[in-house]
Amino acid sequence: MNSEVRRAAEVLRAGGLVAFPTETVYGLGADASSAEAVARLYAAKGRPADHPVIVHFATAEAAFDFAREIPQAARKLAEKFWPGPLTMVLKRSPLAKDFVTGGQDSVGLRVPSHPVAQALLREFDGGVAAPSANRFGNVSATTASHVVGEMDVDFVLDGGPSEVGIESTIVDLSSGEAVLLRPGGISKAQLEKILKVRDKQSDSPRHSGGLERHYAPKTPARLVAPHALDAEIAKLGADAAVLAFSKPDERVEYWIRMPKDPQGYARKLYAALRELDGAGCGTILIETPPDTAEWDAVRDRLSRAAG
Ligand code: TXA
Ligand code: MG
Numbered sequence: 001m002n003s004e005v006r007r008a009a010e011v012l013r014a015g016g017l018v019a020f021p022t023e024t025v026y027g028l029g030a031d032a033s034s035a036e037a038v039a040r041l042y043a044a045k046g047r048p049a050d051h052p053v054i055v056h057f058a059t060a061e062a063a064f065d066f067a068r069e070i071p072q073a074a075r076k077l078a079e080k081f082w083p084g085p086l087t088m089v090l091k092r093s094p095l096a097k098d099f100v101t102g103g104q105d106s107v108g109l110r111v112p113s114h115p116v117a118q119a120l121l122r123e124f125d126g127g128v129a130a131p132s133a134n135r136f137g138n139v140s141a142t143t144a145s146h147v148v149g150e151m152d153v154d155f156v157l158d159g160g161p162s163e164v165g166i167e168s169t170i171v172d173l174s175s176g177e178a179v180l181l182r183p184g185g186i187s188k189a190q191l192e193k194i195l196k197v198r199d200k201q202s203d204s205p206r207h208s209g210g211l212e213r214h215y216a217p218k219t220p221a222r223l224v225a226p227h228a229l230d231a232e233i234a235k236l237g238a239d240a241a242v243l244a245f246s247k248p249d250e251r252v253e254y255w256i257r258m259p260k261d262p263q264g265y266a267r268k269l270y271a272a273l274r275e276l277d278g279a280g281c282g283t284i285l286i287e288t289p290p291d292t293a294e295w296d297a298v299r300d301r302l303s304r305a306a307g
Contacts, residue, residue, distance in 0.1 A: 001116065004157060009123040011155045017044055019133045019147040020120050021159030022112040024085045024168050024185050025140040026147050027130030038099045038129050044152055046136040052102035054087050054110050056128045058121035063109040066127060068093040073195045074173050080194055083113035085164050085185025089172040100129050106174040116159035132167060139215055140167060142270045165267035166301055171197065183297040214304045217277035221284040221306045232285055241276040244287035254279040262294050269298065273305060
């Protein structure tokens with residue numbers, strides 16, 4: 001792995017694109033200080049140029065160099081959750097260029113904990129701009145082979161399947177209060193042990209995770225309440241692919257049974273959606289998870305998958 005990490009860092013320095021594992025999902029990385037490299041990144045992803053991208057670092061100290069104001073709350077969150085599945089949006093410093101912030105006055109910063117991501121970021125010794133390594137709007141990648149099947153990249157680091165399985169939690173601290181822009185690997189309850197967090201309103205800064213149909217498979221997907229699943233299956237039969245908590249139903253060929261705990265569910269989610277998407281069925285039926293706070297991040301991704 002060491003020589004691969006060195007090679008990947010060289011590719012980044014030369015302006016290339018490197019897919020790398022993080023604990024949340026795989027990222028598609030480019031040198032955050034290079035306009036050309038980031039332009040290539042947006043082209044590979046098929047992402048509009050005015051969408052900001054998260055910049056990744058090995059340490060909080062390096063990350064904070066990209067911010068010009070570091071509120072006490074940011075330091076506390078960093079101490080508690082970095083390295084880990086948390087992204088903070090802070091007022092940017094001159095190091096965070098328009099081409100990573102989408103022209104906004106804030107920047108998204110993250111210090112991932114995955115050992116291969118850490119090794120790459122240390123070896124590269126700079127900020128790595130990295131969206132999730134999937135085409136814009138698609139389901140994120142949680143294995144190296146998900147990435148290879150979908151995008152043109154210069155180098156892929158394989159670090160096994162991502163542990164968390166869904167994207168980082170994004171907290172915006174650029175306005176004097178903490179606003180939750182995207183639920184994710186760190187729960188709101190965990191954050192609220194440290195500070196008060198408000199849910200976002202519709203006028204919050206642009207972020208593509210905020211688009212309604214995002215993280216979506218190509219096959220139309222629909223959320224179905226547990227008690228309604230049987231009737232839906234009776235209607236669709238083998239044309240349905242099902243993601244559910246219960247045991248497979250013999251009328252359905254493609255059925256993935258999901259864990260009953262939110263962490264286990266999140267870990268399997270994107271691979272499961274990709275598999276069901278590939279089944280060639282007309283509809284993906286997703287059994288709605290419980291309506292409790294611990295399922296917030298999973299429910300968020302599922303409702304977007306269902307558009
Ligand atoms: O777990 C993750 O966060 C993964 C891994 C690779 O780190 N990355 C990821 O990146 O999910 P991406 O680009 O797919 O989603 C990042 C979200 C986008 O919705 C983006 O618009 C938002 O973060 N974002 C980035 N910078 C922002 C900013 N300054 N203000 C508001 N939203 C921002
Ligand atoms: Mg994404």
